Amino acid sequence: xxxxxxxxxxxxxxxxxxxxxxxxxxxxxxxxxxxxxxxxxxxxxxxxxxxxxxxxxxxxxxxxxxxxxxxxxxxxxxxxxxxxxxxxxxxxxxxxxxxxxxxxxxxxxxxxxxxxxxxxxxxxxxxxxxxxxxxxxxxxxxxxxxxxxxxxxxxxxxxxxxxxxxxxxxxxxxxxxxxxxxxxxxxxxxxxxxxxxxxxxxxxx
Numbered sequence: 001x002x003x004x005x006x007x008x009x010x011x012x013x014x015x016x017x018x019x020x021x022x023x024x025x026x027x028x029x030x031x032x033x034x035x036x037x038x039x040x041x042x043x044x045x046x047x048x049x050x051x052x053x054x055x056x057x058x059x060x061x062x063x064x065x066x067x068x069x070x071x072x073x074x075x076x077x078x079x080x081x082x083x084x085x086x087x088x089x090x091x092x093x094x095x096x097x098x099x100x101x102x103x104x105x106x107x108x109x110x111x112x113x114x115x116x117x118x119x120x121x122x123x124x125x126x127x128x129x130x131x132x133x134x135x136x137x138x139x140x141x142x143x144x145x146x147x148x149x150x151x152x153x154x155x156x157x158x159x160x161x162x163x164x165x166x167x168x169x170x171x172x173x174x175x176x177x178x179x180x181x182x183x184x185x186x187x188x189x190x191x192x193x194x195x196x197x198x199x200x201x202x203x204x205x
Contacts, residue, residue: 011129014068014093024060024068027051032058040110043103056091059107061100068093069100070107074115080123080154081198082164087119092132112139116149121200123154126193133185136197143199144173150203153180156194167198167205 013023031052042048046069048059055074060066073091080086089112094104115122124136143149151170159165170176186192198204 011093014071015096017067020067020095021065024058024066027056027058027068028060028066037107037110037114039113040105040107043105046103048107057111059104067095067100069095069097070104072108072111076119077123080165080196081121081167081200081204084121084202084204085119086121086123086198087115088123088125089115090125092135108135109139109142116199116201120202121198121204123199124197126196128185137181139199140170140176140197141173144170144176148201150200151176152198152200152204153184154196154198156196157191169205170197 012019014020032049033052035048035050035057037048040048042059045062046059047062048057050057055076057072057074058068059070060068071091071093072089075088075090077086077088078084092108094108095101112122125132128136140151143151152167153170154165154167156165170180180197184192184195184197
């Protein structure tokens, strides 16, 4: 889990204010609906919306020229965990602007919990920036401390001829840091992009 990469393209589109406004306008023009996320209160002057055309969610300002404060996009897969459909966040972006931080608050973690509760299995993406790695490290430790979540490593470099990818359970934070962190994250594309973390409400092995 994944191959470590430099800043993703969407960072460049959203970090700079003028580009953010343009990118946000294009997103809104395709159509959105307001999305109510349990345990998250949208601050005054903001909307939390879902795209009508794709599985993308954004926290945006309601100003004359709306800006994106937080964005996440989802993809679903049937081949990572045998017999289960899984969910992956392939784009997670959070503004670094100080004036937007209070509105963002605990949205990233709350949205991740929503995914686990509603889709049961969330899998890391195959490429991550260092910020993405830190996000997943936090989610993994959070899940290891939870009584109703399980953490696994899916090693796609070891799949058999039937396409079955083995899972190994991560039981403690010691195991995670001493064994699996360096095993899964790295810069060898054909290796690390195939080693993924799985957080599940379902006992898989």
